[in-house]
Amino acid sequence: MQVPERVTICEVGTRDGFQIEPDFIPTEQKVEIVNVLSEAGVPRIEVTSFVHPKAVPQLRDAEAVMASIRRRPGTRYAALVPNDKGASRAVDAGVDVIHTVVSASESHNLANVNMTIAESIDKLRAVARIADRAGVRVQCGISTSFGCPFEGDVPLEQLESVVTRLVDLGARGIGLADTTGMANPRQVATVLERLMPRFPGVEWTLHTHDTRAMAIPNVLAALACGVTNLDASIGGLGGCPFAPGASGNVCTEDLVHCLHAMGVATGIDLDRLVAVARRVEQIVGRALPGQIIKAGPSTRRYPVPDAVAGRLKAS
Ligand code: COA
Ligand code: ZN
Numbered sequence: 001m002q003v004p005e006r007v008t009i010c011e012v013g014t015r016d017g018f019q020i021e022p023d024f025i026p027t028e029q030k031v032e033i034v035n036v037l038s039e040a041g042v043p044r045i046e047v048t049s050f051v052h053p054k055a056v057p058q059l060r061d062a063e064a065v066m067a068s069i070r071r072r073p074g075t076r077y078a079a080l081v082p083n084d085k086g087a088s089r090a091v092d093a094g095v096d097v098i099h100t101v102v103s104a105s106e107s108h109n110l111a112n113v114n115m116t117i118a119e120s121i122d123k124l125r126a127v128a129r130i131a132d133r134a135g136v137r138v139q140c141g142i143s144t145s146f147g148c149p150f151e152g153d154v155p156l157e158q159l160e161s162v163v164t165r166l167v168d169l170g171a172r173g174i175g176l177a178d179t180t181g182m183a184n185p186r187q188v189a190t191v192l193e194r195l196m197p198r199f200p201g202v203e204w205t206l207h208t209h210d211t212r213a214m215a216i217p218n219v220l221a222a223l224a225c226g227v228t229n230l231d232a233s234i235g236g237l238g239g240c241p242f243a244p245g246a247s248g249n250v251c252t253e254d255l256v257h258c259l260h261a262m263g264v265a266t267g268i269d270l271d272r273l274v275a276v277a278r279r280v281e282q283i284v285g286r287a288l289p290g291q292i293i294k295a296g297p298s299t300r301r302y303p304v305p306d307a308v309a310g311r312l313k314a315s
Contacts, residue, residue: 181211
C-alpha cells in the first residue's frame with residue numbers, strides 16, 4: 001500500500017471543536033490546551049477564529065487566546081477568518097497563517113457566513129491583500145466539498161469552480177472539507193485525482209469529520225493520492241454550528257496512532273497527545289469519541305493469565 005513517509009497534521013480542536021461546545025471554555029483553558037498541543041510536537045494549530053462574536057460566541061476571546069499562548073518554534077499558529085475584518089483582527093493578533101472559509105454549496109455558505117459564494121470570494125480577495133501586506137500566509141478551506149447537508153451532492157464541477165477562483169486570487173494551499181462527514185473513500189479519490197493534476201502548484205489538505213465513521217478511510221484514500229496535510233481534532237471534538245447534523249473531526253490521537261502504526265512520521269508524541277485528550281475530556285466534562293484513549297496503542301500488552309503462563313512454561 002502506498003503511504004507517504006511523513007504527514008503534517010493541523011490540530012483544529014481549539015477552533016472546530018471549541019466553537020460548538022455548549023459551554024464557553026474559559027480563555028486560560030483554551031490557552032493551556034494550545035500550549036500542551038505545542039509541547040506534544042503538533043506542527044500546525046488552528047488556534048481560534050476571528051468571526052462575529054454573535055455568530056460564534058464560544059470563540060469571542062480570540063484576541064486574548066492569541067495573546068497568551070506560548071509559541072513553540074516549529075509550530076505554526078493559524079486562525080480561521082471569513083472576511084477582511086477577520087483578517088485584520090488575525091494579523092493584529094499575530095497569527096502565522098490565515099485559514100479562510102468558503103463553501104462549495106450556496107446554501108451552506110449563506111448559512112455559515114451570510115454571503116453568496118461570489119460575495120465570499122470578493123471578501124477573500126481583500127483577505128489575501130491584508131495577509132500579503134502583513135507577510136502572513138493564507139490557506140483556503142472549502143466547506144461542503146464532498147456534500148452539503150442542505151443540497152446533498154455537490155457536483156465536482158461546482159467544487160472545481162470554487163477552487164479555480166481561489167487559485168486565481170493566489171491561493172497556494174487549499175483545504176477540502178467534508179463538513180458533515182458525507183464523503184466516502186472512493187469519492188475522495190475521484191475528487192483528488194481530478195483536481196490534483198489540474199492545479200499542480202497547490203498544496204492540498206483534507207479536513208474530515210467522522211460523522212459517519214468514514215474519516216480514517218477517507219484519509220487513507222487521500223494519502224494514496226499523495227495528500228500529506230491533514231486536519232484533525234483532539235479527542236474527536238468538532239462540528240460546524242451552521243451545518244445541521246455536524247459532529248466531530250477525525251480524532252487526532254487516533255489518526256496519529258494509525259499513521260505511526262503504518263510507519264508514517266508525524267513528529268507528534270502520541271503519549272503526550274493522549275494526555276492532552278484526557279485533559280480536554282476533563283474540561284468539556286464528558287467522554288470524547290476517541291478510541292486510543294480507551295484502548296491504548298496497539299503496542300499495549302496485558303499480563304498473561306497464570307493458567308496460560310503455566311501451559312506456556314510446560315510446552
Ligand atoms: N469579526 C468581528 N466582527 C465582524 C466580522 C469579524 N470577522 N465581520 C464583520 N463583523 C462586524 C462588522 O464590523 C459589522 O459591525 P457593525 O454592525 O458594528 O458595523 C457587523 O459585523 C456586520 O457586518 P457584516 O459584514 O454585515 O456581517 P454579517 O452580519 O453578514 O456576518 C460574518 C458575516 C461572516 C461576520 C458572520 O456570518 C460570521 O462571523 N460567521 C461565522 C461563521 C463560522 O465561524 N462558522 C463556523 C466555522 S466554518
Ligand atoms: Zn470542520
